Amino acid sequence: LKPCISAARVGLGAMASAKAAAMDAPLKKESFKITGDPRKADGAPNSHVKMTCSRSNFRAAGWKEEDFRKPIVTIAAPYSNSMPCNNQFRDLADIIGAEVEKLGGKAHFAFTPVISDGQTQGTQAMRYSLISREVITDCIEVMHEGYCADAIITLGGCDKSVPAALMPLARKNLIGLSLFGGAAQPGHLPSASAEAKEEVGTVLDPGKVMEAIGAYGKGLIDLEELHRIECVGLPGSGCCSAMFTACTMASVVEAVGMALPGTASHPAAAKDDPRSVTEQKRKDCAATAAALFVLLEKGLSTRDIITEKSLANAVSVVYAVGGSTNAVLHVLAIAYEAGISPEKFNIEDFHRIGQRVPLLANVSPHGRYHMNDLDRVGGIPVVMKELLDAGFLYGDCITVTGRTVAENLAETPNVAALKPPQDIIYPVSKPLSPAGNHIVVLRGNLAPDSAIVKLSGKQDVELIGPAKCYDDEDSAFTAIMAGEIQKGDVLIIRYEGPKGAPGMPEMLSPGSALVGSGLGKHVALVTDGRFSGASHGIMVGHVTPEAAAGGPIALVRNGDMVVVRPGARELSVQLSEEELESRRAAWPGPPERANVKGVLAKYAAQVQSAHVGAITS
Secondary structure, three states: OHHHHHHHHHHHHHHHHHHHHHHOOOOOOOOHHHHOEOOOOOOOOOEOOOOHHHHHHHHHOOOOHHHHHOOEEEEEEEOOOOOOOOOOHHHHHHHHHHHHHHOOOEEEEEEEOOOOHHHHOOOHHHHHHHHHHHHHHHHHHHHHHOOOOOEEEEEEOOOOHHHHHHHHHHHHOOOEEEEEOOEOOOEEEEOOOOOOOOOOEEEEOHHHHHHHHHHHHOOOOOHHHHHHHHHHOOOOOOEOOOOOHHHHHHHHHHHOOOOOOOHHHOOOOEOOEOOOOOHHHHHHHHHHHHHHHHHHHHOOOHHHHOOHHHHHHHHHHHHHHOOOOHHHHHHHHHHHHOOOOOOOOOHHHHHHHHOOOOEOEOEOOOOOEOHHHHHHOOOHHHHHHHHHHOOOOOOOOEOOOOOEHHHHOOOOOOHHHOOOOOOOEOOOOOOOEOOOOOEEEEEEOOEEEEEEEEOOOOOOOOEEEEEEEEOOHHHHHHHHHOOOOOOOOEEEEOOOOOOOOOOOOEOHHHHHHHHHOOOOOOOEEEEOOEOOOOOOOEEEEEEEOOHHHOOHHHHOOOOOEEEEEHHHOEEEEOOOHHHHHHHHHHOOOOOOOOOOOOHHHHHHHHOOOHHHOOOOO
16 A cells, blocks of 8 residues: 555656646647646646546657656658658758757657659659648648647758648648758769860759750760760759759748748758768758747747738749749649638739749759859848849748848848859849749630749740640650651640649650750740749640640640740630630540559549649648
8 A cells, every 4th residue: 555655646746746847838838738738627628637648658659757848849851762852851850859859849750751853754653743742741730730749840852842841831820940951062064075174064953964865865965975964963962953943942931931041042962972961951950940949939820921921022032033833833832721812812913923023043944053053142042132122022021030031131232242253143233134034824715724934034935836736745755756846836745734644743854855855945835734943945834724624725636826925925726716615515535544543533633723723722
């Protein structure tokens, strides 16, 4: 009997200690629901007594008594060892976790799946790319909400994982922020000349590697040269080194206020050590953890930061840096998850905001530099300072620093103050290209809802030509490599939309084959699929309604004259409404896709149009 009495006294002592600790844990709020709230009566929901078994499980996982007094911080990392974009994320998560523990939090790791766009390009696996945005978002929500965590830090890397790292925070209005894993260093193809200096050669990125395939198909390079490019194009860890989708979305997350200033452009690895986490990135991890605790103390949550005005800031930055068309999909999805109605922010708002903003960043795929070069001159904060001074940003938007955009940029130089000579960022007064020459939303009888074209500074683009239609990406790529596409053609690739593919894969392979074979300026590619941020040329994507939904793109036949006229925002086919209606009545429906089961089938059943961001929630 004495041991029982002694144990009971210990239990009462522990209860009293827990109650006292609860009163001294102001940052721990949500997680009391799973660790038990000593301030509640025994029979109350989430009481200390009721959650005894929960704590027992935590103890079995290694938690100590003091851990139950700490705020639980989710560290969400889309990780795979098989891809360069996210293969450092286990290390980054550990670094962040250690920083969280130093600051008095309890780190809770949530590793999610992740798909590489670069590795899946041109394959059926690419169907899982956009789907992975939803899967990662849902996984992070499950792992955060399923453990009643108090706050969250997410890591973004390869394309879809960057918006997916933000969407659950917006969806559930969480306290947290995101950190970009960083861009890779660009590749370098040494000059074939024996006399050339070591630094002389061609700077490479994944887009250049893809275009080399088209150059080989056209006979412009041989197989040995193609192999050389393959081996040196991507030197190490990090996302695509140019302003493709990953770096575009990292810029968006920073511009919208959900990442610390400057972190979007910090490289993942150094030139002399292409695998290890850099010292700067370690500092980013520590600063991100510190910022999280400021957010907890202030009670500042995601929907306080993501607003119509901060989204407008993000769109302005997309246009200033010459960002990817995928930003349209992802920004619309982020707005939706943040509870901002389509009446307040939609694809037409994206277009309207962007048309005012000139192209400032001279970065690949439209320019000569890469993300590490942009970082060298100050990164996204310098771009934002230039835009703020010119009246293109809302300076009063609050950010994860706890300060406003204007306050964050107070000590940041504008372009004129940068040490000359530099031609990486241009001033608003003398831009790389004037406003209205980047992403344009098109409409017409071929795209009654919308379509997207990326001009990247090109002006006076117009093409009217005969359609050559293909019902999938593979057959179109085969036709390009076989020389069946000629100057002046309009290449139609359809049934590659969110429902049709399903998964809305990128058409980088056929697009790069066109560019690499010398047809990029002379052939328009029109699709209900997407394009990579690496894509350039006359590329029109996101055609809605998509072919699988019976959109007019399904009704086009070989030889029909298609009009691509961005200056007039027009995408049309020269057919009467009567002819289109006749063809619609005779349309047999979308072709059956092989092996559309499981996740693919679920996605096809749930996904909405690209016109609204291809959302599923």
